[in-house]
Amino acid sequence: MADLGVKIHELQLKNPVMLASGTCGFAEEINDFYDVSQLGGIFLKGTTPRNRDGNLYPRMAETPSGMLNAVGLQNKGIDFFIENIYPRIKDYNTPLIVNVNGSTVEEYIEVTEKVNELDKIPAIELNISCPNVKEGGMAFGVTCPGAEAVTREVRKAYKKTLIVKLSPNVTDVSEIARAVEGQGADSVSLVNTFVGMAIDAETRRPLLSTVTGGLSGPAIKPIALRMVWQVAKAVKIPVIGIGGIMNTADAIEFLLAGASAVQVGTALFKDPLIPLQIIKGINEYLEKYKMESVKQIIGGLQM
Amino acid sequence: MGKKLVSDFLVTENIALNKTNFLIRLASDIKLPSISPGQFVNIDINKSNEIFLRRPFSVFEVDYTNNLLSIIVKILGRGSKKLTEIQPGEKLSLIYPLGKHFTIPDKKDKILAVGGGSGLAPMLFLARESGLPPENVDIVIGARSVADLVDVDSYRKYGNIQFTTEDGSTGTKGFVTDHHLLKNEMGKYDKVYACGPDAMMKAVSSMAKKAGVFCEVSLENLMACGFGVCLCCIEPTVKGNLCVCTEGPVFNINDLKWQI
Numbered sequence: 001m002a003d004l005g006v007k008i009h010e011l012q013l014k015n016p017v018m019l020a021s022g023t024c025g026f027a028e029e030i031n032d033f034y035d036v037s038q039l040g041g042i043f044l045k046g047t048t049p050r051n052r053d054g055n056l057y058p059r060m061a062e063t064p065s066g067m068l069n070a071v072g073l074q075n076k077g078i079d080f081f082i083e084n085i086y087p088r089i090k091d092y093n094t095p096l097i098v099n100v101n102g103s104t105v106e107e108y109i110e111v112t113e114k115v116n117e118l119d120k121i122p123a124i125e126l127n128i129s130c131p132n133v134k135e136g137g138m139a140f141g142v143t144c145p146g147a148e149a150v151t152r153e154v155r156k157a158y159k160k161t162l163i164v165k166l167s168p169n170v171t172d173v174s175e176i177a178r179a180v181e182g183q184g185a186d187s188v189s190l191v192n193t194f195v196g197m198a199i200d201a202e203t204r205r206p207l208l209s210t211v212t213g214g215l216s217g218p219a220i221k222p223i224a225l226r227m228v229w230q231v232a233k234a235v236k237i238p239v240i241g242i243g244g245i246m247n248t249a250d251a252i253e254f255l256l257a258g259a260s261a262v263q264v265g266t267a268l269f270k271d272p273l274i275p276l277q278i279i280k281g282i283n284e285y286l287e288k289y290k291m292e293s294v295k296q297i298i299g300g301l302q303m
Numbered sequence: 304m305g306k307k308l309v310s311d312f313l314v315t316e317n318i319a320l321n322k323t324n325f326l327i328r329l330a331s332d333i334k335l336p337s338i339s340p341g342q343f344v345n346i347d348i349n350k351s352n353e354i355f356l357r358r359p360f361s362v363f364e365v366d367y368t369n370n371l372l373s374i375i376v377k378i379l380g381r382g383s384k385k386l387t388e389i390q391p392g393e394k395l396s397l398i399y400p401l402g403k404h405f406t407i408p409d410k411k412d413k414i415l416a417v418g419g420g421s422g423l424a425p426m427l428f429l430a431r432e433s434g435l436p437p438e439n440v441d442i443v444i445g446a447r448s449v450a451d452l453v454d455v456d457s458y459r460k461y462g463n464i465q466f467t468t469e470d471g472s473t474g475t476k477g478f479v480t481d482h483h484l485l486k487n488e489m490g491k492y493d494k495v496y497a498c499g500p501d502a503m504m505k506a507v508s509s510m511a512k513k514a515g516v517f518c519e520v521s522l523e524n525l526m527a528c529g530f531g532v533c534l535c536c537i538e539p540t541v542k543g544n545l546c547v548c549t550e551g552p553v554f555n556i557n558d559l560k561w562q563i
Contacts, residue, residue, distance in 0.1 A: 025532040029549075032306045032530065045532075053544050060527050060535035065352045067527055071534045074544060217355060269356060269528040270347065271396065273309050 002286035003293040004279065006040075006260050008238045009161040009186035011095055011123050013040040013261060016294055017251065017279050020242055020265030021046055021099035021125060021165070022071065026085045027092055033272045037093035038279065040261060043125050043189075046099040049110045050077040055132060061198040061207035066217025066244070067266065068196050070210040072132045073101055078111045082118065090120035097123045097163070103136035105153050112157045122161060126154055126185075129167030129192035131214045138192075141167040144179040155184035163240065166190040166231070168220075173227045174234035181235045189240035189263065190231060191224045216266040218244040225257055232258020232299060246274065248281025255282075258299040307401065307530060308336070311394045312372065317387070320375070320453035324421060325387040326363070328373040329395060335370050338362050339404030340429035341498075341521055341553040344374065345529035347396040350385045356527050357398065358382040359548070361498070363424035364431075372399075375453070377421035401529050402552050405496055405519055408433050412493040416462070417479050417507050419445045419499025423453070425521060426498055430461040437462050441492075445479035445503060448472050480506045489514040496520070508556040509563040518556045522547045 004015035021043035024030050036042060054074025061068045075081075081098075089096060098115045102108035108126065115121055128141030128150055140146040151164055164180040166173055168191035177188050193214025198207040224243020232239045241259030245251050246267045254262045267274045282294060291297065312329035320326055345357040360374040378384050389395070405425070408414050414433065418426035423444050430440050440462030446452045449472035455464055466474030467482050475482045480503075489495070489510050497507040498521040511518035524547040526536035531549035538547050539560045545551065556563070 022534075023528075023532055029530055029532045033309065045534075051543075054534065054537070057537055057539075058525055058535075059537065060525055060533070062354070062356050062527075065355055067356060069527070069533065069535060074534050074537070266527075269533055271309055272398070272530070 002283050002291060004282060006294060006298070008123070008163070008240065008261060011041070011161045013095065015040040015279050015282070016255065016261035017275050017282070018240070018261055018263045019043060019268065019275060020263035021127070023265040023268045026081075027089050027096060030268070030272055031092065034276065039094050039275055041095040041097060042092075043097045043099055043263060045075055046073045046101045046127055046130065047075050047078050047081055047111060048073055048101045049107045051075070051080070052077070056209040058207065058209055059213070061213070063196070063198055063215065063217075064219060066215055066219035068198055068208060068213035068215050069193070070132045070208045070213035072210070073130055073137070078114050082114060086118060086120075090118075095122050096120065097125050099125045099127050099165070100154070101127045101130060101137065103133070105150050107136065108150055108154050109157050112154050116158055116160070123163055124158060124160070125163045125165050125189060126151065127165045127192070129165050131167070131169065131193055131195045131212070132210065138167050138169060141176065142170050144175055147176050148179045148183050151180040151183040151185055161186045163187040163189050165192055167192050168223065168227055169195050174230045177231040177235050181237050185237060187238045187240060188231060188235065189242055191220070191227055191243045194220055194223070216244065218246050220244045221250060225253055228254055228259050229257035229301070245278070246270070248278050248285065251278045251282060252285055252297065255294070255297050256299070256301045258301070260298055307398065309396060309398050311396050314389050314391050314393045314395060315371070316391060317389055321451060323378045323451065324453050325376045326373060327376055327386070327389065328371055329397070331370040331372065333370070335365060335367055335372060336400055338365050338372070338400045339407070340425050340432050341404040342400045342402050343529070343552060344372070344397045344399040345401060346386065348382050348386050349396070354382045354385055357529060358386065359401070359523070359526060359529055361421070361425040361521065361552075362400070363428055375421045375424040398529055402548055403550065405429050405521070405553050406494065408435055408494050410434075411439075413439045413491060414441070415484060415489075415492045415495045416440070416442045417445070417485070417495070417497040417499070417503070418442070419479060419503040422497075422499030422521070423455070426496060427455065427458050427461070429496060430458060433461075441465065441484050443467065443479050443482050443484055445499065478506065479503060480510060485510055489516060492516050494519070505561055505563055508561060512556060512563055519553050520556060521552045522554060523552060
């Protein structure tokens with residue numbers, strides 16, 4: 001068995017395969033299938049200061065090699081999480097990371113301060129890239145000043161590992177990555193979904209209640225991979241690669257492009273067992289090339 | 304842990320019941336868990352990049368002795384169309400068992416099960432699993448025409464099966480709601496169940512509500528995952544937006560925000 005362990009700032013992971021926020025609930029839903037302690041880490045469903053009902057149905061449209069979603073951060077709020085969900089999941093033996101959201105900088109801080117008190121949450125992922133909410137979300141993540149402002153204030157309020165989740169809906173994602181690195185982010189994760197839309201030609205209506213939504217799945221993988229590669233070259237902090245990862249080869253490609261770890265997201269809808277297959281597959285890959293540690297392939301792209 | 308499964312099933316039969324409905328029987332090489340009427344499986348059709356997501360199907364029959372599970376597939380779109388072209392010997396990955404089942408009737412209950420389209424599958428499953436004497440079970444199946452109906456003779460031993468067709472080619476002419484059991488005798492039932500197109504379920508719900516009878520319906524909102532993580536299949540309810548896949552697909556009509 002090769003050493004699959006990687007480190008994201010102070011976060012020690014037993015392997016680089018984690019689950020993406022918004023695709024694995026609060027970990028219990030995946031634990032219904034298998035013991036989630038086998039995973040590198042779990043990014044929990046996006047959480048806001050107070051209850052959000054999310055967008056109207058329909059929120060989903062299947063597209064070639066992927067899907068659009070417009071959930072709109074439906075969640076019961078951070079207090080509900082702390083009182084009702086956290087006690088049930090806190091002892092899972094894998095890092096649980098809260099995905100922090102807000103409509104204003106103050107709201108991001110409100111959630112962050114509450115999460116800071118939770119012993120068993122070793123990191124947060126600051127979501128400045130949700131494309132499906134009217135206020136906040138992606139609005140912060142598409143300009144350097146916006147991304148800097150929210151990162152700077154959240155950094156002041158948070159002592160543990162701070163990961164910032166970046167939007168791909170920008171001209172130059174490496175600029176945004178450098179901006180949040182400059183404000184004290186410990187890591188960046190990318191990409192969130194691409195803004196897209198789908199129309200029913202027969203009814204001549206949009207397929208989503210919100211007209212536009214976030215595209216995910218293997219359809220976006222080549223673009224996500226390119227962005228991860230660009231960002232990994234632009235920053236010194238560890239990069240977490242996300243975007244259409246469906247199998248071992250996909251995950252290894254992201255590691256080669258410079259990601260220290262990956263998140264599997266939409267693939268879980270297809271098969272929640274995929275992350276376990278990838279963990280096993282990475283080990284087989286390392287053994288095949290007689291490498292002792294997964295660290296040997298991180299950024300190992302040969303030009 | 305271990306309450307839900309992902310595993311491959313072997314297609315043992317694919318029988319055309321009529322032009323648009325197919326019975327697909329699937330064999331598991333692992334022991335099937337208990338599955339109740341109203342629960343569903345999510346199937347990876349895996350035939351084209353255009354069909355990226357799984358498709359949910361209500362369970363029709365379960366044979367625990369031989370680990371067989373069957374579904375009725377009605378062609379509705381590209382996914383169901385592809386699935387009906389599957390051949391015996393091919394394999395399909397299923398996520399199961401998913402969702403909440405219908406409330407199993409009490410011992411002396413008189414029940415009415417109303418099915419439209421492939422919605423008859425869970426209704427027949429329920430009739431069979433209810434454990435009630437057949438005289439306590441009325442089943443009304445609605446279709447556009449006799450050509451759209453499927454042969455349900457083997458289910459007559461579980462209840463009194465009636466048909467309605469929109470063109471009057473068999474049974475009562477009209478919609479299920481035109482059947483005298485719904486029009487005139489709704490009040491005699493302890494529990495009413497419906498599965499089928501939304502308009503049909505709403506009409507049945509409205510009649511059950513007026514008669515003050517317990518009524519459950521099974522929804523089929525579009526879903527991506529089927530196990531409560533994507534939050535796409537939500538239905539507005541008195542308890543807020545709930546996932547049809549985990550909090551349903553079976554709902555009591557009093558919990559829904561339907562204008563009925």
